[in-house]
Every structure is written in C-alpha cells, then in structure tokens.
Amino acid sequence: MSDIVIEQQTLNYIDAIREGISEAMQADETIFVIGEGVPDPKAIFGSTQGLRQQFGEHRVLDMPLSENAMTGMCIGASLNGLKPLLIHQRIDFSLLSADQLINQAAKWHYLFHQAVPLVVRMIIGKGWGQGPQHSQALWGLYAQVPGLKIFLPATANDAKQMMKAALNDPNPVLFIEHRWLHHTESLIEDNEATINELSKAMVLRQGDAATIVASSYMVHEALNAAQACAQFGMEIEVIDLRVGHEFDYATIAASVNKTKNLIVADLHPMHLSPGHAIISQLMQNGIQLQTPPRLVAQPNHPVPTSWYLAENSYQAAEAIAEAIAQSQNLTALQLKKILAALSQPPRTDVPNRSFCGPF
Amino acid sequence: MTIVVEKLLDLYSQIHLIRRIEEKIAEEYHQQTMRCPVHLSIGQEAVAVGVSAHLNSNDRVYSNHRAHAHYLALNANLESLIAELHGLENGCCGGRGGSMHLIDLEKGFAGSTPIVGATVPIAMGAAFAFKQQKRSHIAVSYLGDGCFEEGVVYESLNFAALHRLPILFVLENNQYSVYTRLKQRQPEGRSISKLAAAMGVSVLHGDGNCIDDVYGLAAQAIAQIRAGKGPYFIELDTYRWPEHCGPSDDDHLGYRPQGELAAWKARCPLQYAKTLLVQAGVALNHIQQLEQKNSKKIESAWVKALNGLTPNPKKAAEGVYV
Numbered sequence: 088m089s090d091i092v093i094e095q096q097t098l099n100y101i102d103a104i105r106e107g108i109s110e111a112m113q114a115d116e117t118i119f120v121i122g123e124g125v126p127d128p129k130a131i132f133g134s135t136q137g138l139r140q141q142f143g144e145h146r147v148l149d150m151p152l153s154e155n156a157m158t159g160m161c162i163g164a165s166l167n168g169l170k171p172l173l174i175h176q177r178i179d180f181s182l183l184s185a186d187q188l189i190n191q192a193a194k195w196h197y198l199f200h201q202a203v204p205l206v207v208r209m210i211i212g213k214g215w216g217q218g219p220q221h222s223q224a225l226w227g228l229y230a231q232v233p234g235l236k237i238f239l240p241a242t243a244n245d246a247k248q249m250m251k252a253a254l255n256d257p258n259p260v261l262f263i264e265h266r267w268l269h270h271t272e273s274l275i276e277d278n279e280a281t282i283n284e285l286s287k288a289m290v291l292r293q294g295d296a297a298t299i300v301a302s303s304y305m306v307h308e309a310l311n312a313a314q315a316c317a318q319f320g321m322e323i324e325v326i327d328l329r330v331g332h333e334f335d336y337a338t339i340a341a342s343v344n345k346t347k348n349l350i351v352a353d354l355h356p357m358h359l360s361p362g363h364a365i366i367s368q369l370m371q372n373g374i375q376l377q378t379p380p381r382l383v384a385q386p387n388h389p390v391p392t393s394w395y396l397a398e399n400s401y402q403a404a405e406a407i408a409e410a411i412a413q414s415q416n417l418t419a420l421q422l423k424k425i426l427a428a429l430s431q432p433p434r435t436d437v438p439n440r441s442f443c444g445p446f
Numbered sequence: 447m448t449i450v451v452e453k454l455l456d457l458y459s460q461i462h463l464i465r466r467i468e469e470k471i472a473e474e475y476h477q478q479t480m481r482c483p484v485h486l487s488i489g490q491e492a493v494a495v496g497v498s499a500h501l502n503s504n505d506r507v508y509s510n511h512r513a514h515a516h517y518l519a520l521n522a523n524l525e526s527l528i529a530e531l532h533g534l535e536n537g538c539c540g541g542r543g544g545s546m547h548l549i550d551l552e553k554g555f556a557g558s559t560p561i562v563g564a565t566v567p568i569a570m571g572a573a574f575a576f577k578q579q580k581r582s583h584i585a586v587s588y589l590g591d592g593c594f595e596e597g598v599v600y601e602s603l604n605f606a607a608l609h610r611l612p613i614l615f616v617l618e619n620n621q622y623s624v625y626t627r628l629k630q631r632q633p634e635g636r637s638i639s640k641l642a643a644a645m646g647v648s649v650l651h652g653d654g655n656c657i658d659d660v661y662g663l664a665a666q667a668i669a670q671i672r673a674g675k676g677p678y679f680i681e682l683d684t685y686r687w688p689e690h691c692g693p694s695d696d697d698h699l700g701y702r703p704q705g706e707l708a709a710w711k712a713r714c715p716l717q718y719a720k721t722l723l724v725q726a727g728v729a730l731n732h733i734q735q736l737e738q739k740n741s742k743k744i745e746s747a748w749v750k751a752l753n754g755l756t757p758n759p760k761k762a763a764e765g766v767y768v
C-alpha cells in the first residue's frame with residue numbers, strides 16, 4: 088500500500104456496506120457473496136450493485152429459495168477454505184437458517200476447534216405495512232446463542248468498518264441492519280478498526296442528566312430525543328451498544344455512574360427484551376441510580392400490517408422522551424415542549440416522508 | 447376439455463373479476479391508502495379459477511404471498527379483501543394481515559402467509575387430519591416455482607405420498623422468483639413435475655393460461671384424490687405480467703428477455719377464455735353484460751369496504767393467545 092492521503096467522505100449506509108464488502112473482497116479472494124437477489128437489478132437495496140462486474144459470477148451469486156441448505160453450504164464452505172457472506176432480505180427469512188446457525192455454526196468451533204468464518208447479513212424490515220412475518224427484530228434470539236457474534240451497526244461508518252471486520256473474523260458473525268438505517272449518512276473513517284475496538288460501546292453524545300443505551304435504529308431515536316432535550320438545557324448521554332453478543336459494561340457503567348439515570352431503548356417486544364440484561368447487569372453490580380431504570384421496548388404482540396393498528400408498535404423517540412421526563416421529574420408542560428421539539432415522521436410506521444412501500 | 451357453456455361463462459366471469467380487481471388495486475395503489483406490499487395475480491388468473499371450480503367450501507385451500515386470485519376464485523368475500531388491503535376493521539384479518547395474509551374459512555380459503563414454503567406442510571397437515579378423521583374433504587396447496595426450491599416442499603411431498611394424503615399441490619410455474627429466472631435457480635431442462643413424480647405423487651402438467659386445460663386437469667386430479675387415490679401435483683405454466691411486488695410494470699429493469707412479456711400477454715388467459723365463449727356461440731353483448739356486472743360488483747364492494755371502521759390500536763394486543 089502506498090501512503091496516499093484518502094479524502095474523508097460521507098456515505099449512506101447502503102453505499103458504506105457495499106464499499107465494505109468490496110474492499111474486503113479485494114483484500115481476500117476467498118470471500119464470496121450469496122443470497123436471493125444479490126445480482127438482480129435491485130441488488131439487495133443497492134448494497135451489492137456492481138459487485139458481480141467487479142469480482143465475477145463465481146464470487147457474487149444468486150441462490151435458490153433454499154435458505155436452510157444454503158446456510159449449511161456456507162458453513163461447509165467456510166470450513167474448507169472459503170469465506171461466505173450470506174444475505175437475507177429479511178431477518179424473518181433467517182429463521183429457515185436458524186438450525187444451521189444455532190446448532191451447527193455456533194457450536195462447531197467449541198466441539199471441533201475448527202473456525203467457521205461466516206457472515207450473514209439480516210435486514211430488519213419493520214415499517215410501512217410489512218406485517219407480522221416481515222418486521223421482527225429477532226436479534227435477541229440469536230444473541231442468546233454463545234458462539235455467534237451479533238453486529239448491530241447504527242451508522243454508515245460502523246456499517247462499513249464492521250462489514251470489513253466481520254469478513255476478517257474467524258467466527259460466525261450476524262450482521263444485522265434495520266431497513267430504516269439504509270438512507271442514513273455519516274462520515275467514513277477508514278482506520279482499520281479491529282473487531283475488539285468495534286465491539287466497544289460508543290458514546291455518541293455526552294450528557295450528565297441521563298444515559299440512554301440503544302442499538303441499531305434505536306440509536307437514532309435516542310439521539311432525536313436527546314437533541315430535543317438539549318433545547319431545554321438537559322444534556323442526555325447516548326450510548327450505542329454496537330454489538331449484541333456481549334455488552335461493554337465498563338462504558339455503560341461509567342456513564343450511568345455519572346448521570347445516575349438510565350433508559351434503555353430496544354426494538355424487541357418488552358418481554359425478555361435484551362434491554363433487561365443491561366439493566367440487570369448494572370443492578371447486580373450495585374450501581375446506584377436516582378430514579379428507577381426504564382426500558383423503552385415494543386408491545387408484546389406481533390406488528391400488525393394495518394397502520395391504524397400498528398400505531399403503538401413503533402415505540403421510539405416520543406417514548407424515550409417520556410422516559411427522560413420521568414427520570415428528570417419534568418412537568419407535563421415541559422414534556423409537551425420536548426415532544427414538540429422532536430423531529431417526527433408524518434406517521435409512526437415510516438422513518439421520514441419519502442419512505443414508502445411496496446417492499 | 448370442452449366445458450358446458452354455462453360453466454364456461456362462470457369461469458370467464460371469475461377470470462374477468464380477478465383481472466379487474468387487480469387492475470383496480472394497481473390503479474389506486476399510488477394513493478398510499480393500501481399500505482402493504484401487494485403481489486398481483488395479473489396474467490395468472492386462470493390457474494386458480496380452473497382449480498377452484500372443483501372445490502367446495504369444506505375443502506381447505508392454503509396459499510402464499512400472491513394469493514388474491516386463489517382467494518377470489520373461491521368466491522371469497524371481496525369486500526373483506528379490499529378492506530384488508532386498506533387496513534380496516536372489516537378486513538378478513540381485521541387489518542392485521544394486509545394483502546399477504548388472507549382468510550375466508552366459510553369459502554374454504556384457509557389462509558395465506560408470505561414466508562415462502564410455509565403453508566405447504568400446513569396444507570398437508572389439513573389433509574392428514576381429513577384422512578385420520580375419515581372426512582371426505584381435500585386440501586389444496588398453492589406454490590410457485592421458487593417455492594419448489596425450499597426443502598420443506600420435498601419433505602411434504604414425501605409425507606403426503608407416504609400416507610397417500612388427500613391433497614392437491616398446485617404449482618404455478620411463472621418462471622421467476624422476484625427478478626431471478628428459473629434457470630438461474632434450478633438446472634436447465636429439468637422438469638418440476640417429473641421431480642415431483644419421483645417423490646411418489648401423481649403428476650399432471652398443463653397450460654395455466656388455458657382455462658379449459660386447467661379445468662380439465664384439476665377435474666381429473668381432484669376426482670382421483672376424492673376417490674382415495676392419494677396426492678396429486680399439477681404443474682401449470684403461466685406468467686406474471688406486473689412487477690413481482692407492487693402495482694407497476696417492471697420490464698424496463700431488463701431481467702426478462704426482450705419480448706417475453708409481450709409474447710405472454712399475447713397468450714392472455716382472459717382473452718383465451720373469451721375466445722372459447724365466442725367459439726361456443728355466446729354473443730358478445732352477453733359477455734359484455736357479464737363484464738359490466740363485475741365492474742358494478744367491484745365498485746360497490748370497494749365503496750362498502752372503505753366505509754369500514756379504522757381499527758382501534760388498543761386492540762392490537764388482543765388475540766396473541768386464544
């Protein structure tokens with residue numbers, strides 16, 4: 088490598104993923120990409136666009152609708168010299184892969200001391216009428232399984248760096264995206280971060296009044312709430328978990344020890360949301376809070392398709408702001424002002440005005 | 447197979463009704479009041495119509511993401527479908543499902559869900575129950591050529607053959623899974639129906655765009671199934687005209703060979719059925735009357751459906767458990 092100065096660039100999340108895949112594939116010719124629609128005209132929301140031209144048909148493949156067998160195939164290939172990147176357009180479809188991932192990939196090294204370098208991209212499809220079978224979060228299910236790494240990039244930069252790191256990791260990594268992140272942009276910092284560095288929680292916004300711990304798309308909802316609070320002189324600390332297979336306890340504890348108030352925001356239904364584990368760990372370690380910890384999670388039912396019915400299925404910035412208000416003993420009027428200061432989409436089931444179906 | 451004129455009129459009317467409803471959905475979709483993915487059946491209507499003609503309301507039909515034709519061909523409730531697409535309380539799932547999750551048990555439409563392959567074994571389970579309980583009904587499972595790549599399909603064919611279950615598998619071969627052609631997913635030249643036959647089920651193969659062909663094959667298969675001769679599998683060749691998901695054309699994307707769509711449009715199942723009627727001596731103005739009746743039916747169902755109430759979000763938590 089020559090030491091040319093690379094101009095810092097801003098990318099959206101999709102382009103960042105594509106760059107991450109492309110750079111990893113250039114560096115490592117054992118990597119191949121496979122998934123339903125990978126080389127098709129829509130190219131997995133654009134994230135695999137051009138890869139086939141760049142790397143050839145044998146490294147960028149479509150696949151039959153055979154998620155279960157294809158996952159096993161990827162495990163076998165990874166045990167024998169290749170590095171697969173398998174893509175599911177919805178995390179819900181990954182349930183057909185679940186046996187291979189949970190029973191095989193996650194256990195193989197533990198049993199046989201053979202590495203399974205496999206990356207599986209899974210997209211959380213929540214929003215705009217996707218309905219009960221296309222909108223689940225589900226990463227907590229996989230996070231229950233020792234042996235799987237769970238990456239939850241919340242920014243375009245993390246998406247790129249984590250993709251490269253995942254494709255360089257000897258373990259099975261589930262790279263989980265929320266569809267509402269795809270249009271977000273951030274500055275790309277190519278500093279070849281290691282997986283350990285990327286697994287550290289990141290303080291995205293500093294504050295002293297309360298700590299919000301969030302991951303994936305909920306990070307943006309947390310930032311939205313924190314920005315609104317800042318207009319009224321309340322500084323809220325926002326921490327991005329970044330990974331789901333372990334929690335960077337030290338970073339979270341340091342923040343909570345400072346702010347003495349904790350809110351965890353999560354995409355899962357309330358019952359057994361991964362957020363409970365964060366709160367539990369802090370409590371078990373005797374961290375003292377000024378107010379009870381609060382968990383903002385989703386209702387304990389499937390997400391209905393009808394947008395009328397689904398209104399409460401998108402607990403987001405507003406609910407986080409309400410939790411902050413409780414922790415700060417705000418009056419109803421103060422809360423009302425904060426809510427008015429939130430940047431809000433036209434409806435709860437879309438991230439912004441331009442987002443719409445059909446897929 | 448020749449079909450008596452009255453029956454043929456029925457079949458034509460159903461194909462026409464499905465075509466017009468799908469077109470109406472496509473027309474209105476941009477208004478964003480049908481806030482759910484839609485997979486339209488335009489171009490594939492004759493399959494469901496020809497099969498359903500031999501079913502009764504005690505049979506159980508299971509389907510997939512592209513279910514409108516399967517549902518409507520059973521004369522299932524039109525208003526409930528339209529309301530469901532609009533997320534209203536009078537929808538067939540009360541708005542919980544949208545286009546990809548339909549049901550009308552009264553007419554035998556037992557459920558459609560969009561995880562590809564999921565309802566194939568579920569349909570087989572219905573057939574298993576019918577056999578165990580010595581009931582005379584049959585189960586029907588609609589699946590696509592893409593679905594035929596899911597392992598669960600082979601597991602289901604195996605079990606259905608093993609137990610000689612009263613089930614009809616209807617495979618709509620429209621050659622595409624989303625934007626991926628069959629030959630990019632399955633070895634070229636291998637026949638789907640022959641593969642199914644090797645699994646031990648009786649197999650028929652026909653032209654899904656010719657209502658007389660579909661009607662005749664389904665008559666034969668369903669009579670055999672009802673007579674206790676075990677499972678049947680019919681592969682029907684057909685073609686999807688609009689984009690995979692959504693209201694528009696997508697030929698500009700270039701994933702279909704040039705001229706392919708036009709060639710299939712020239713083999714329109716609606717036009718074909720109309721030609722059969724004309725050949726049978728039915729007057730054009732008689733056909734027109736049928737068409738007008740359908741248009742009125744759609745207009746009035748549309749109005750009634752949209753008069754439905756919007757569901758109360760508080761009710762979203764109900765029904766998780768019985």
Ligand SMILES: Cc1ncc(C[n+]2csc(CCOP(=O)(O)OP(=O)(O)O)c2C)c(N)n1
Nearest residue numbers: 180512560561562590591592593622623624
């Ligand atoms: C298990 C699973 N994988 C992928 C998808 C995404 N998907 C929805 S429809 C479809 C194509 C299905 O093709 P086919 O069975 O031939 O039916 P068609 O759409 O042609 O009617 C795909 C891949 C899904 N819904 N479920």
